[in-house]
Amino acid sequence: MDNSKELIARVLDDDDKGAIARLISIVERPASREREELELWLAAQAETGFVVGMTGAPGSGKSTLVDRLISQIRTSDERVAVLAVDPSSPFSGGAILGDRVRMQNHTQDAGVYIRSLATRGHLGGLTVAVPRIVRLLEALRFPWVVIETVGVGQVEIEITGEADATVVVINPGWGDSIQANKAGLMEIADIFVINKADRAGVRDTRRDLENMLELGAHDHRPPIVETVATGGDGVEALFEALVQLKVRLEESGELANRRATRRLAEFDRLVMSTLRSTVESLAERTNLRDRVREGSMTPVTAAAELIEMIKISSNEEEGGR
Ligand SMILES: Nc1nc2c(ncn2[C@@H]2O[C@H](COP(=O)(O)OP(=O)(O)O)[C@@H](O)[C@H]2O)c(=O)[nH]1
Ligand SMILES: [Mg+2]
Known part of the structure; x- marks a missing residue:
């Protein structure tokens, strides 16, 4: 297990290219403790x-x-x-x-x-x-x-x-x-x-x-x-x-503008892709899609039910913190 702080030091102090590759694979991979630590450091740069x-x-x-x-x-x-x-x-x-x-x-x-x-x-x-x-x-x-x-x-x-x-x-x-x-x-x-x-x-x-x-x-x-x-x-x-x-x-000021636009676009993409996969897995698990397909539930009712479930689960998450 690599510690991202150590890897960063190895890059900045010793120009260690291997450490750069390790850091890249940390940001490439799905969220992890290492990535969170790295994100915190990045935010301060x-x-x-x-x-x-x-x-x-x-x-x-x-x-x-x-x-x-x-x-x-x-x-x-x-x-x-x-x-x-x-x-x-x-x-x-x-x-x-x-x-x-x-x-x-x-x-x-x-x-x-x-x-x-x-x-x-x-x-x-x-x-x-x-x-x-x-x-x-x-x-x-x-x-x-x-x-x-x-x-x-x-x-x-x-x-x-x-x-x-x-x-x-x-x-x-x-x-x-x-x-x-x-x-x-x-x-x-x-x-x-x-x-x-x-x-x-x-x-x-x-x-x-x-x-x-x-x-x-x-x-x-x-x-x-x-x-x-x-x-x-x-x-x-x-x-x-x-x-x-x-x-x-x-x-x-155009550089700052372009960067702001890019940050927002990245944020939107991340939120949307997470939401999309959450919604898809919920729809799958609850058989809502099946019921809409069969006609035993209207699309409107099913959509409202799914959105209600997302609201409840995000409230629970907040309450749990
Ligand atoms: N005649 C000529 N050939 C070039 C020039 N620049 C690149 N090449 C050749 O064009 C080919 C493709 O180059 P490459 O850099 O791989 O193109 P890329 O696919 O855009 O990355 C190679 O064979 C290069 O040697 C140039 O200014 N003049
Ligand atoms: Mg090329």
Whole structure:
């Protein structure tokens, strides 16, 4: 049995990466005494990090870019944690393994922590765990946390929503920016990266992107940065764009706003999922569902009865404390 206080000390005093992994598994797992203790500690920590979501089609070069970005961040000696999230399939060992290889340069660096998260076929669980893991990493004194998601679907956008800022990676080539538009990325992007800028079509892609951004209702038009992740060109410019964005979001109060919204969303999700499972198990145990199905009880009466039972059980719980 690990004591979370001890684990935290091992991370903060000795940069123990094994201890980080143990702490992550505590916040991932269902509620426990250890998790409660950890939550108390987390609640007392200031939110001082900056969480960057990196999204874009598979193969667009996100992992290569993140690898370069890590090096760039490390030149200023700041610590960085990366979460590589693959919500698309339970069989994603390949993609994640590839990411691991691409970010391997940093395994010896105590100031870099890289963790892959696959879904094991359960999407909901992942989106529930990500905000807790991000908050943990930030509290463990990682001023930079990068979340890389594999695809550009709804779940990826949700996961990116757990970041303070979103970087959308596209490639030169006809239609890529249009895809980004369709996927709803125009609205959520704070920075666009045209990676693989060593290939033809960069200027056209930039123009497409600018045209589409012109139509959107942005208070701040997202900057477009061209990079060649394989060679490292443009990565410094991307880092500078991120630093500028961070300052702007902090100074305008937008960062605090985004975080408040996220905290509320997490709260709502947790309450709703707990309520849902409570209701489902009650309905099951009391045969209310069966009776509604058979027609021996009306839906209205059955619903009222169930809700009454929930009220009684929550009162009992309070009385018992
Ligand atoms: N030509 C070129 N290839 C790149 C560039 N960035 C990444 N790649 C290659 O694109 C492939 C996919 O990269 P990866 O980082 O795994 O993409 P991800 O799926 O978005 O994480 C790899 O073979 C990279 O070497 C780039 O700027 N130019
Ligand atoms: Mg990748």
